[in-house]
Amino acid sequence: MSAQNTSKFKRLTGDELRQRLKIKYLREKSNLSAKHPHVERFLKDKGTTIEGLRQHSAKLIGAGALTSALLLSAPADIKSLPAPHEIMERFSPPVFSGNEDLLEKNENKTVLVNLFESLLPKRTRPLSRNEEKVLEQVFNNVMGVKTRATLEGEHLNTTYGVIGAEQHLKRFPGDTVGEHGSGPILKEGIAPGLGAWGYLTPSREKLTPHIEETEKWYAVVQTLYLPDWGRRQPYLKNWYKFRKVLIVNTNNGNAVVASIADSGPAAWTGKHYGGSPEVMNHLGGLRYKKGTVITFFVDDPENKVPLGPVEYN
């Protein structure tokens, strides 16, 4: 997200900001305690706290007992799933002659968007395993990208959510936005901080086309909210580093393979993923800042799937 129009704010150091937020937190805690003292007592008896709510939620859902979408949503959100072969019959087989190819491509996108409309609720929610299985099959057969909602036992915080625009990432010390291409794609600027895995390379001299592509097509996912993120380190951090994901815009069917290069966004932003300026441009155009997407891992053990737009058919 662009950091413009915020000049009225003081330039605080990280420590000052932390201190001020802590004071605000203590004030909120004491207000709640004064008005509703039974909340703290209740949660304490249950062995949790308000501060630990998100971890408590992650633990409950991660325990497996609550993975069914039925428990997560109002019944109106759950739609009956057609058999996978019925779904696949809706898509055209590939045609590779002249303009028909383009026609088929657009038709398949329309079918895919219609499928999303019939399958998914308007408001994002975690998908059931069955819904994920259907979509894995569709992406595999229609786009030719083998994807998995759960890969090697790992699952994203959510697979159906809202993506928001991110800035360019600093690839090496001294990197500037001007070195990330030209034209309107530079408008988002460059993030002042580093990605979750730091610089992508130690110096400008070591920048390779592969690293350039990784930053160009990068994604942000909420690793920090994974139920066992703190417990399974450094394994998880290494597993997620530059892991490929397929991101599909549920409103127009545009799809892109991206590489996970940062952690976020915060849960209280209403977003679940982030995309580089290039990722967002491909998903919805230069003005696309936020929208609903499906995000699955790309099952690519031989590292053959290229990063970037997926042109299906």
Place this chain on the structure above:
Amino acid sequence: MSRIFYDYLISLEKIEIEIKKTVELPEEREELWQIVDEILHHRIISVILDKLPQEHHLEFLENFHSAPHAESHINYLSERVVEDIEELIKKEAEKLTNEIIEEVLV
């Protein structure tokens, strides 16, 4: 997966932008996100309980603790709170954003 039933009503993006501008390291950023999360939960639970009649507090807390993610809590609250609970939570989150901006950032 971690999810709180009112997440979809909350958008404190302005705060996120400022945190990103202020801290460079991802670990520090996540620590500050966590503090904002804690501020938010205290405030939203407080406003819910302010509006929910006292006799339902314990039942709500039991339900909430059993499944913090379940959006059915919105239905439960809607049936017992006079005001539009979704609107109430949204407005409180907006109010909180402004407070954080005024008290912390300006």
